[in-house]
Amino acid sequence: MSALRITWRKSLNFVMLTLTGVAAFAVVSVLFLILGYLIWNGGASLSWKFFTQLPKPVGETGGGMANAIVGSLKLLFLAAVMGLPVGLLAGVYLAEFGGKTFSFIVRYTTDLLNGVPSIVIGIFAYSLAVLPVKHFSALAGGVALGIMVIPITVRSTEEFLRAVPGNMREAAMALGASRWKTIATVVLPAASGGILTGMLLALARVAGETAPLLFTAFGNRFWSQGWGQPIASLPVMIYTYAVAPYDDWHRQAWAAGLVLLGLVLLSNLGARFILARSKVV
Amino acid sequence: MEIAATKDKIVSGAPQSALSVKAFRDPVPMEKTTSPTIEHKLRLTISNLNFYYGAKQAVFALSLKIPTNRVTALIGPSGCGKSTFLRTLNRMNETIRNTRVEGEVLLDGQDIHSLDVVGLRRRVGMVFQRPNPFPKSIYDNVAYGLRINGYKGRLDDLVEHSLRRAALWDEVKDYLKKSAFALSGGQQQRLCIARALAVDPEVLLLDEPCSALDPVTTAKIEELMFQLKDSCTMAIVTHNMQQAARASDFTAFMLDGHLIEHSETSKLFTTPTDPRTEAYITGRFG
Numbered sequence: 001m002s003a004l005r006i007t008w009r010k011s012l013n014f015v016m017l018t019l020t021g022v023a024a025f026a027v028v029s030v031l032f033l034i035l036g037y038l039i040w041n042g043g044a045s046l047s048w049k050f051f052t053q054l055p056k057p058v059g060e061t062g063g064g065m066a067n068a069i070v071g072s073l074k075l076l077f078l079a080a081v082m083g084l085p086v087g088l089l090a091g092v093y094l095a096e097f098g099g100k101t102f103s104f105i106v107r108y109t110t111d112l113l114n115g116v117p118s119i120v121i122g123i124f125a126y127s128l129a130v131l132p133v134k135h136f137s138a139l140a141g142g143v144a145l146g147i148m149v150i151p152i153t154v155r156s157t158e159e160f161l162r163a164v165p166g167n168m169r170e171a172a173m174a175l176g177a178s179r180w181k182t183i184a185t186v187v188l189p190a191a192s193g194g195i196l197t198g199m200l201l202a203l204a205r206v207a208g209e210t211a212p213l214l215f216t217a218f219g220n221r222f223w224s225q226g227w228g229q230p231i232a233s234l235p236v237m238i239y240t241y242a243v244a245p246y247d248d249w250h251r252q253a254w255a256a257g258l259v260l261l262g263l264v265l266l267s268n269l270g271a272r273f274i275l276a277r278s279k280v281v
Numbered sequence: 282m283e284i285a286a287t288k289d290k291i292v293s294g295a296p297q298s299a300l301s302v303k304a305f306r307d308p309v310p311m312e313k314t315t316s317p318t319i320e321h322k323l324r325l326t327i328s329n330l331n332f333y334y335g336a337k338q339a340v341f342a343l344s345l346k347i348p349t350n351r352v353t354a355l356i357g358p359s360g361c362g363k364s365t366f367l368r369t370l371n372r373m374n375e376t377i378r379n380t381r382v383e384g385e386v387l388l389d390g391q392d393i394h395s396l397d398v399v400g401l402r403r404r405v406g407m408v409f410q411r412p413n414p415f416p417k418s419i420y421d422n423v424a425y426g427l428r429i430n431g432y433k434g435r436l437d438d439l440v441e442h443s444l445r446r447a448a449l450w451d452e453v454k455d456y457l458k459k460s461a462f463a464l465s466g467g468q469q470q471r472l473c474i475a476r477a478l479a480v481d482p483e484v485l486l487l488d489e490p491c492s493a494l495d496p497v498t499t500a501k502i503e504e505l506m507f508q509l510k511d512s513c514t515m516a517i518v519t520h521n522m523q524q525a526a527r528a529s530d531f532t533a534f535m536l537d538g539h540l541i542e543h544s545e546t547s548k549l550f551t552t553p554t555d556p557r558t559e560a561y562i563t564g565r566f567g
Contacts, residue, residue: 167413171473173376174407175426175480176399185429190416 038261042254050255055221055237061248065256067223071138071232072260074224075217076203078142083149084199090150091157091195096183107155114151121147122212130216138224138231141217145206152205156198160191193278200271204264210235234260321348324484324514325370330384332365332374332538339365341538343384347484347531352506352515354529354546356522358561362538363518367486370516371405372398388484403430405484406477411493412469414461414476419444419453422461422472426480439479447475448505467498474505478513485509487517491524503528522562526550534558 049064056063090110094103125144130136164187172182188195213219217231219240224231234256241253325347332340339362347353355363368374369382372393386393393401403426414422423440432439440457444450449471453464461472470490477485487506491499499521506515506528519525525532526546533543534555542549542558553559 165413167409167411168415170373170376170407170409171413171415171476172425172429174371174373174402174409175429175476176402177429178399181429185425186415 035261038254038258042251042256042258045251045255046258050252050259054223055252058246063252065232065234065237065252065259067220068232068234068237068256069259071217071220071224072207072234072263074138074231075141075145075213075233076207078138078227079145079149079206080199080203082142082146083202084153086146087150087153087199087202088157088195091154092161092183092188094154094158095161096179096187107158110151110154113147114155117211118144118148118209119211122214122216125212126215133228135228136216136218136230137228138217139227141213141231141233142227144212144216145209148206148209148212149199149202152202153199156201157191157195160194160198161187163194164190193274197271197275197278200267200274204267204271207264207267208235208260210239214239234263321351323347324349324389325516326385326387327370328385328387330366330369330382330386332362332369332383333381334365334377335379339538340369343535343538343540345533345540345543347514347516349514350510350512351530352510352517352528354525354532355516355518355535356520356525356532356561357535357541359520361535363535364488366535367488367516367518368407370484370486371402371407373402373407399430403480404482405486406480406482407486407488408470408473408477408490410489412466412473414464414469414472417461418458419461419464419472420457423475423479426476430480443475443479444472446478446509447471448501448508449475465498467494467501470494470498470502471505474502478509482513484514484516487515489518489520492520499524522550534561536561 047064049062050066051064051069052066053062053064054067055065090106094106098106122144125140125147129140129143168186168190169182172186173179177185213233213236217233217236219236220230220232238253238256238260241249241256244250323346325345327343327345327347330340330343331338343366345353355367357363365374370386370393374380374382375398382394388396388401388404393405415425417425420440423443424436427436427439441450441454444453449468452468453459453472456463461469464472470493474485474490491502494502503524506517509515517525517529529546531543532546532549534541534549534553534557536557542553542555544554549558550562553562
């Protein structure tokens with residue numbers, strides 16, 4: 001083998017190794033770049049007022065996004081109430097009861113639903129919960145986010161339930177527990193850490209959704225007057241403020257982005273913490 | 282030593298019986314090919330039991346009598362249907378899709394297939410091959426069967442009683458709130474026995490309960506089975522022929538889903554009547 005060839009091989013090896021390393025580094029740095037950029041631009045606007053005050057009228061500087069923060073939490077609560085039980089029960093069905101054909105259809109459809117663009121889900125929620133009553137509402141936003149929560153919850157619930165050893169089910173049934181009692185008293189508790197993690201991640205995932213909220217929850221510059229009324233949310237607020245022509249609004253949009261990212265990161269960390277502490281799976 | 286002595290007493294105390302052999306894949310009806318006439322009160326009477334996984338038959342026209350408060354061992358090579366048979370006795374196979382059972386299993390004279398399955402499994406407990414405690418505390422493991430059956434009495438006393446019966450109380454009494462997963466394999470298996478005993482079953486089915494345990498722990502479980510005999514009928518599936526010889530009063534040898542021979546343990550291991558039994562217990566196959 002010629003010396004040239006060996007040199008060529010060695011350098012190719014070096015170049016490829018470097019490229020994979022650089023790509024891996026890029027993946028990690030994207031998050032930190034975003035975080036750094038948000039802190040750089042929005043950190044200054046982040047004050048106690050930001051969390052406690054309503055937005056100021058156009059033209060006045062200052063004010064906060066208290067209504068959007070509470071609104072986002074309310075929307076997530078609605079999404080949790082509407083989406084999580086459905087996702088959980090469907091996941092239980094797939095893991096514990098499902099036959100072949102129907103389960104296949106459910107699983108496939110769930111994956112498709114997961115891939116449906118969020119704006120399409122927004123239109124669906126719009127025709128379902130906005131058109132009949134002829135006004136935007138927190139409820140409609142909750143429906144949109146709730147639908148998006150379902151597929152992630154279904155699949156994660158199914159996976160964690162499947163990880164529970166079958167001999168635990170047998171043990172419970174051999175003691176006279178029915179199928180449902182076995183699931184409720186042994187299988188679900190054993191998988192609860194994992195299932196909870198999946199749910200938190202699902203909520204974190206939809207916390208930043210903007211498109212489906214634009215024509216469902218709409219937005220509100222004041223405190224929402226109730227579940228049936230339009231409500232502010234952080235992502236929509238960011239969108240509105242970022243495209244507005246005022247410098248003060250731009251700064252507030254950055255701050256809102258920082259808060260939103262903080263929320264998502266926190267719930268991710270919480271999910272990891274729960275998973276690490278859970279006993280079986 | 283003590284165990285062996287007690288066992289000899291029991292075996293010698295058991296009535297001698299006329300042996301007859303069920304010929305391998307013999308189409309002759311069961312009346313002519315019976316197990317030994319066990320002159321003992323019978324807890325379970327199985328007659329003409331067939332079991333199918335889909336189209337595949339796993340147990341063939343099996344008839345067996347399981348005497349009250351004695352240990353009956355089921356031996357035979359892997360895949361001979363011992364475990365499948367054992368699991369028909371508390372209808373655990375019903376949890377497997379596409380299975381079918383024919384024939385009669387009488388528990389104290391009642392066909393188990395006409396009983397409520399929840400009630401049946403309370404009366405016929407089961408211990409599995411691998412220790413399978415729940416991811417709960419030691420206490421909650423033992424109390425589980427009582428709780429799901431809506432037991433309203435004092436749980437503490439019954440939990441202690443069950444753990445004592447399983448010879449585990451002294452080792453765990455100070456750690457009842459600890460996770461069952463913190464126990465060793467042998468302790469976990471005794472915990473599973475305590476859990477099964479808590480609902481006070483008449484019959485305890487043991488599906489290779491020692492196959493995942495070391496010899497010392499195995500000896501403990503065998504000793505435990507001995508102590509349980511005054512209140513409980515046991516059927517144990519085992520691959521370990523020494524274990525069958527040590528721990529059981531009666532032994533049934535199965536091959537390819539058929540019951541080949543059934544008699545007092547001492548008899549089956551010393552003077553087997555079927556050449557296949559002899560071949561198996563002398564280690565020529567299986």
